[in-house]
């Protein structure tokens with residue numbers, strides 16, 4: 264049946280409406296699912312739950328407007344974002360450097376791997392107390408914690424990517440006359456790019472999850488701090504504004520990251536599936 | 539001339555050692571098309587890897603034009619069955635072919651000419667800006683061939699390059715490879731499972747015995763006129779003979 268339907272739809276006259284819907288479908292789905300989400304939330308918190316514990320979206324929105332107008336929310340966003348970006352970049356750069364060396368030199372890997380295997384179980388949250396003792400409650404402790412939450416994800420993926428360069432590709436480059444260094448720079452590292460990017464995306468999510476506890480426990484600004492002060496004054500509306508902001512910022516950052524990868528590293532991201 | 543003289547290959551250490559090849563000798567003349575045929579696991583890939591310089595010999599010598607083979611060199615290029623992993627997926631068709639030329643510092647204009655020449659030869663000229671992921675299996679194998687030919691090696695080592703292709707494409711690739719071989723006069727060592735493929739392509743077919751301690755069971759001169767067709771009168775006869783040899787081999791195992 265469905266085959267027949269496709270065949271009938273094939274004439275070009277019928278194409279435009281179909282392709283328009285194909286384009287609009289994802290957007291329609293998002294709008295639809297958001298509408299349902301907010302409607303259910305509104306109904307539940309107005310008639311079922313205590314609106315002081317779960318404020319309805321209209322109230323959250325009403326709380327958000329003055330925070331946006333006064334620029335208060337943007338100040339917190341900006342501070343948290345800068346912390347995430349600096350820690351993330353530092354963690355990523357160092358992890359890639361360590362990762363390519365460890366992936367290539369077995370001796371270095373054997374030496375460092377046990378240490379990394381132990382350290383990576385210490386979540387950034389577990390490191391907050393010692394970070395505060397080492398770096399105080401200023402910016403450096405936040406950079407350190409984000410760095411910590413980023414480094415291991417990127418490192419482990421980079422090592423895996425470097426080690427998993429297909430043997431055939433390596434040997435093909437040898438036959439074409441490439442030296443070890445040329446193979447490393449022009450074959451092994453490009454082959455590892457998809458792994459590195461995957462590690463970076465996971466690390467990005469980790470960085471966003473690490474900044475909040477760090478700011479709750481030890482900061483005087485940022486989205487985590489906003490959560491913390493709102494909780495102390497039992498301002499649930501402001502807590503919800505902060506929570507919504509965090510998910511929105513995380514989502515947008517990931518989209519921007521994916522867009523940037525698509526723009527700059529597109530050609531390295533192709534995995535060829537075996538035929 | 540490619541010379542394999544009393545080569546043995548043992549993998550691993552004493553208790554777990556595996557004696558793959560035992561005292562193998564072979565001579566491949568310049569411009570010859572030689573097929574290595576044998577049951578799975580007999581050591582065809584091992585022998586090819588030794589010729590390519592990827593594996594060392596345990597005893598004996600492998601040499602090319604009197605020079606001992608100790609590592610990979612651009613006078614011998616290996617082809618892999620899995621073109622997807624052998625190609626550079628981040629480089630376009632054109633850039634894949636250019637890769638080896640860049641390494642040897644060929645001037646830009648000359649490299650351009652070489653790239654165009656070999657892309658035209660393998661029929662990928664109008665796909666030069668595509669990426670390997672956008673090519674079909676047969677096109678990827680042709681790209682692998684163009685990339686290898688561009689650096690003008692003396693010898694092509696091919697490990698079941700067409701085994702993953704469908705029957706029709708494989709047949710087309712046979713004709714294609716035959717043409718390339720006639721045009722360029724390369725020496726080709728071609729590994730296959732497929733008896734028909736070996737009769738279509740080879741000057742001589744070296745049939746290997748089952749491992750461990752694999753040797754050459756027989757080396758057969760094909761001697762059919764070229765280009766060849768499965769419908770040729772002596773084709774079936776030869777097929778039967780080789781099949782008999784291989785079956786004896788596999789039966790001997792039981």
Ligand SMILES: Nc1ncnc2c1ncn2[C@@H]1O[C@H](COP(=O)(O)OP(=O)(O)OP(=O)(O)O)[C@@H](O)[C@H]1O
Pocket residue numbers: 549550556558576577578579580581582583584585731749
């Ligand atoms: N690196 C290795 N270490 C140990 N044993 C190996 C290694 N490579 C191959 N062998 C063994 O050597 C024998 C020959 O392997 P090889 O890959 O050369 O066979 P083949 O003839 O190419 O088989 P196929 O037709 O299935 O590709 C096999 O028994 C295999 O298990």
Ligand SMILES: [Mg+2]
Pocket residue numbers: 582583584697
């Ligand atoms: Mg094999």
